[in-house]
Amino acid sequence: MSFKTITIIGFGLIGSSLARQFKAKNLCEKIVCADVSQDVCDQVKLLGLADEVYTDLARGCKEADLVVICVPVGAYKAVGQAISSSLKSGAIVTDVGSVKFKAIKDLQPFIPADVSFVPSHPIAGTEKSGPEHGFGHLFEGRWFIVTPIDDGRDALAVKRVCDLWDACGANVEIMTPKHHDKILGITSHLPHLIAFSIVGTATDLEDDIKGEVIKYSAGGFRDFTRIAAGDPTMWRDIFLNNKYAMLEMIQRFNEDLTELQKAIRQEDGDKLYDLFLRTSQIRKGVVQAKQDDVPTKGS
Amino acid sequence: MSFKTITIIGFGLIGSSLARQFKAKNLCEKIVCADVSQDVCDQVKLLGLADEVYTDLARGCKEADLVVICVPVGAYKAVGQAISSSLKSGAIVTDVGSVKFKAIKDLQPFIPADVSFVPSHPIAGTEKSGPEHGFGHLFEGRWFIVTPIDDGRDALAVKRVCDLWDACGANVEIMTPKHHDKILGITSHLPHLIAFSIVGTATDLEDDIKGEVIKYSAGGFRDFTRIAAGDPTMWRDIFLNNKYAMLEMIQRFNEDLTELQKAIRQEDGDKLYDLFLRTSQIRKGVVQAKQDDVPTKGS
8 A cells, every 4th residue: 555545636537537546456545535616525425436525625635645636737826825734744745737847836835844745747638527537547558757856855755656656557757847848838738729729710600600610520620629628727727837838839830830831822742742741650659659549438 | 232333443541441331231233443553453452342453544434333533632633534535424423532622623624424423522531541441331420521513414413422322321411512622621621731730840859859749649749640640642632722721721720829829928817718618618519419439440
C-alpha cells in the first residue's frame, strides 16, 4: 500500500478515474472525496467511489497522507488558500493540471514547509466530464509527467508519487515545468484551441446550414467536435495559464496556414503534395509509438 | 441484381470497399478492376477482389453497364479521355469524388450522348489508402450524396445509382453540386486543411522536440495526425478543385482564430468560456445525429 489516506480534491473525470484505480489496485486504505459541488459529492456517494465525502475542502484534507488536486488550474489559488492550514505535517500534495509553470506559481505559496509538493500531469482523458464518466484503466499505458520543484527537499516525495502513478499502470516521465508547458502547448493546447475555433465557426452558421454540417460531420468535422467538447472551465483556465506559449504557437500556426492558403491560391500542387507526404510520416511515428488508440470506458 | 457488369476505376480504399460490398450483397454479376497501377492490379488479383483486372482503362470499361470512377479528382480529365470511346451505349458512369462542381466540369465533356453520368460522393472513409485496407461495411449507415446533372435525360439512371448505394447500406441524399461543395468544404475540406497545417508545423520542429511531440501526442495532436494521414494526391486534388470555397473558408476561420487569440491576449475568460460552451452543444448534435462513431475494418 502506497498511502494510508488519499484525498482527491475535484472528483471529475480524472479525479474519479484515479479513485477507481487506487481502489482497484489497492493503493491506499482510505479514499476521501473533497469537492465544493454538492451535486458531485452526492454522485460520488451514489457511485460508492470514496470512503468519505466532504464539500469542505479543509475538512477533507485533515487526515490525508496524499492530496491529489484535480480541479481546473484557475481554481488552484482558491484551493491552496482553503487547504493550506489543514494539511498534515509530512503530507504530500500533487496535482494533475495540464499547465505546470503557472500552476506551481499559484499553488506553491500555500504549501507549508513541512509538506511536499510534487506537480504531475497525466496525458490521458476523454472529452467527457464528471465522476460518472471516469474509469480506472484510463491511465494504463499512458504517460504521467512529473515536474518536480527543484528545491531538494522533495526527493523521497517525488519517488513516492512516481511509484503511485506507476502502480496505476502509467509510464512516468520527469521534466521541468517550462519544458512540459512547451511540449503540451504543441501536442494538446494548440490542437484544442484550433478545434474550438473551427467548431465555433460552425456555430455561427445559419441554422439550416448548421444542421447539414452536423448531418455530414463524418467527413472530418466530427473529430473536431469531439476535441472541442472538453470541459469549458478547464480549457479556459489552460489557455489563460499557458498564455505566452499559446500566443507564440498561434503565431507559428498562422504563418504555416497562410503559406498553405497561398499554395491553394497559386494552385501550387507540388507544395501541397510535399507537405501532405510529410504529415503522413508523422502519423507513422504516432502509430509506431503506440499512441494512436483512443481509450474508452468500455475498452 | 442491380447491374450485370460493374467496372471500378481506381481500386483504392473506396473502390475496393465498394467491390467487396457489391460482391457481399450480390449487386452485380461481374466486377471488373481497371487501375493504371500494375501494383494495385496485382494486389487486387491476390486478394480476389475482382473477376477481371486491367491496367488498360478503356479495355476495362468495354462491357460495363456501370462504371464507378474512384480516382483522385485531379485525374478525372485523363480518365475521361481514356474511357470515352469505349463506353457502351446505355451505360451509366458514376464517381465518388469529394468535389463535385469542378469534377463534373472535367468529366462531363467526355461522356457520350448515349451514356448517363450520375455524380456521387460517399461521406465515408478512413485515413488509410490502398485496396488492402478496404471493407464492405464502410458505407453502412453513412451518407451517400448524389448530385445529378440537371439535363433531364438521367432520371432513370439517377434512380438506379441511388438504389445501388442504398443496397450498399448507405443513406442517400440528393443535392446540387455547388451546395455539396459548400457543405463538404466546411465539414471535411477545411478540417483536413487545418489538420495538415498543424501537423505540418510539427514536422518543422527540431528532431528532439518532434520526438517528444509524437511521444506525448495523446493529448490531442494524435487525432490531428490521423486526419492528416489521408492520401496526399487525393487531398491535393480536393483543395485545388474546391479552391474558391477553400479560400473563403480559410478567411472565415482566420477571423475566428484571431478573435480567440485576442481573447487569450486580453485574458478575457468569459469570452473563451462562452465559446467553449457553444462548441460542446455542437458535439451533442453530432452524437444525437449518430455521426460520432468511427467505422473500422474490424468493427
